Amino acid sequence: MGVPYVPVMGLVGSDLLRRRDDMKVLPDPFEPTKKTVVAKALRPDIAMFHARRADRAGNVDIGIHNDDVILAEASRHVIVTVEEVVDSLSFKDAKGTFLPGLSVEAVVHAPFGAHPSGCVGAYPVDKAHMQRYMEAARSDEAFAAYVAEVVFGVASHAEYLARFVPAEWQNGSAAARKTRSA
Amino acid sequence: MSRPYSDDELLAVLLSREVRDREVTACGAISMIPAAGMLLARETHAPDADLIILGSTAFMPFHTSRQFHFLCQRGDLGLFFLSGVQIDRFGNYNLHLLGKDVDRPEVRFPGGYGGGMIFYAARRTVMFRTEHTLRCFVPKVDFISSCGNSPEEVRRFGRLTRVHTPLATLVNTVPPGELRLGSVHPPYTLDDVVQRTGFDLGVSGEPPRTPEPTAEELRVLRQVVRRIMIETDTYGDWAAKNIQAA
Numbered sequence: 001m002g003v004p005y006v007p008v009m010g011l012v013g014s015d016l017l018r019r020r021d022d023m024k025v026l027p028d029p030f031e032p033t034k035k036t037v038v039a040k041a042l043r044p045d046i047a048m049f050h051a052r053r054a055d056r057a058g059n060v061d062i063g064i065h066n067d068d069v070i071l072a073e074a075s076r077h078v079i080v081t082v083e084e085v086v087d088s089l090s091f092k093d094a095k096g097t098f099l100p101g102l103s104v105e106a107v108v109h110a111p112f113g114a115h116p117s118g119c120v121g122a123y124p125v126d127k128a129h130m131q132r133y134m135e136a137a138r139s140d141e142a143f144a145a146y147v148a149e150v151v152f153g154v155a156s157h158a159e160y161l162a163r164f165v166p167a168e169w170q171n172g173s174a175a176a177r178k179t180r181s182a
Numbered sequence: 183m184s185r186p187y188s189d190d191e192l193l194a195v196l197l198s199r200e201v202r203d204r205e206v207t208a209c210g211a212i213s214m215i216p217a218a219g220m221l222l223a224r225e226t227h228a229p230d231a232d233l234i235i236l237g238s239t240a241f242m243p244f245h246t247s248r249q250f251h252f253l254c255q256r257g258d259l260g261l262f263f264l265s266g267v268q269i270d271r272f273g274n275y276n277l278h279l280l281g282k283d284v285d286r287p288e289v290r291f292p293g294g295y296g297g298g299m300i301f302y303a304a305r306r307t308v309m310f311r312t313e314h315t316l317r318c319f320v321p322k323v324d325f326i327s328s329c330g331n332s333p334e335e336v337r338r339f340g341r342l343t344r345v346h347t348p349l350a351t352l353v354n355t356v357p358p359g360e361l362r363l364g365s366v367h368p369p370y371t372l373d374d375v376v377q378r379t380g381f382d383l384g385v386s387g388e389p390p391r392t393p394e395p396t397a398e399e400l401r402v403l404r405q406v407v408r409r410i411m412i413e414t415d416t417y418g419d420w421a422a423k424n425i426q427a428a
Contacts, residue, residue, distance in 0.1 A: 008255070008299060009255055009299070009302050009303050009337050009338065009339070010298055010299030010300065010301060010302035010303055010328070010338075011295070011298045011299060011302070011328065012302070012329070012332050012336045013274075013326065013328070013329035013336075014298050014327060014328050014329060015278070015284070015325045015326045015327075016278070016293075016295070016298060016326075019284070025336075028337065033335060034335060034336070034337045035335050035336050035337065036336075036337045064239075066245045066246040066247075067246055067247050067248075069246060070246060070247075070248060097245055097246070
């Protein structure tokens with residue numbers, strides 16, 4: 001929206017509010033006997049998210065992750081990784097919500113870029129990998145080992161795909177992907 | 183405790199009775215029982231209820247969360263279904279964490295801003311909990327995700343009205359802004375409920391018995407709602423497993 005703050009009805013009395021300095025309880029300026037929360041705008045420096053398709057001008061087919069549009073509008077710089085780069089994309093071509101290129105600074109072709117999470121219409125969440133992640137996240141040592149191997153232990157995107165994305169997903173049909181997730 | 187219906191089926195029926203025709207009713211993500219209850223209401227007494235099942239595609243009229251947020255803020259949401267890990271005497275709920283030290287919690291849950299906002303904005307919020315135990319119904323929650331009752335000067339459209347569990351229905355009684363026992367679900371007794379609630383329910387005398395699910399309610403749930411959930415992929419796997427096939 002680009003406004004400096006918004007009033008929000010709700011949340012008063014919650015411990016969440018006690019622990020945040022970007023939300024305050026203030027009298028309504030037009031009806032001073034009533035109070036509401038006022039939330040400061042979040043303006044991220046950089047937003048990065050993954051989508052199904054984009055073109056070279058930065059137009060993005062967001063798919064069902066529509067709130068990425070809100071994220072893109074709020075952020076100063078927007079980088080979108082995509083499964084597929086096409087020559088041109090208009091809002092009529094989009095299968096989901098359309099994000100115009102004027103909000104987007106860079107498009108990166110990164111097949112399976114959402115892995116180990118899923119990309120709707122392309123591949124599901126990699127449940128086996130997620131299980132491994134959850135186990136690693138239980139201790140600082142295990143998590144450090146996970147990051148060393150999966151994040152810093154690969155030299156390129158191609159190496160990541162070869163080592164961590166199931167081979168049958170990269171060649172197989174959508175049906176084969178679905179079977180694995182079940 | 184043996185009943186001719188499961189706890190999930192009972193809760194779905196109790197929640198369905200909360201839905202009013204021509205009203206907007208919504209539930210959040212991972213809300214299988216409310217989804218079943220809302221569909222049961224639509225197939226019985228509330229054919230023109232507007233249903234919003236967040237996370238579904240079949241019962242989701244919006245394409246961004248912004249639209250749902252402002253629907254709530256306008257006061258157009260009639261009823262919201264919510265659950266909590268802990269619920270206390272004052273109608274506060276906790277979906278954030280367990281433990282006394284907020285910075286080093288024993289367990290962390292998804293938390294949520296949305297419920298904390300909707301608790302104020304929805305005209306009525308009805309909570310449900312699949313267990314009725316001392317660890318759930320506590321004197322004071324470890325972390326207040328949203329508060330059941332707030333001072334008069336705070337702008338608010340609505341508040342918690344009732345809490346349904348497999349044992350009983352609790353009612354948010356204002357004043358004093360505390361949960362009181364509304365009715366007990368057969369075959370449980372008042373003593374069962376008191377033993378498993380961590381605060382005083384203000385009981386005097388024998389409480390009413392909850393009207394049990396009718397044959398018709400169970401028939402529609404099992405024949406119609408189960409099929410709709412499977413066919414529309416609205417928690418279809420859950421419905422296939424947890425609602426008995428007719």
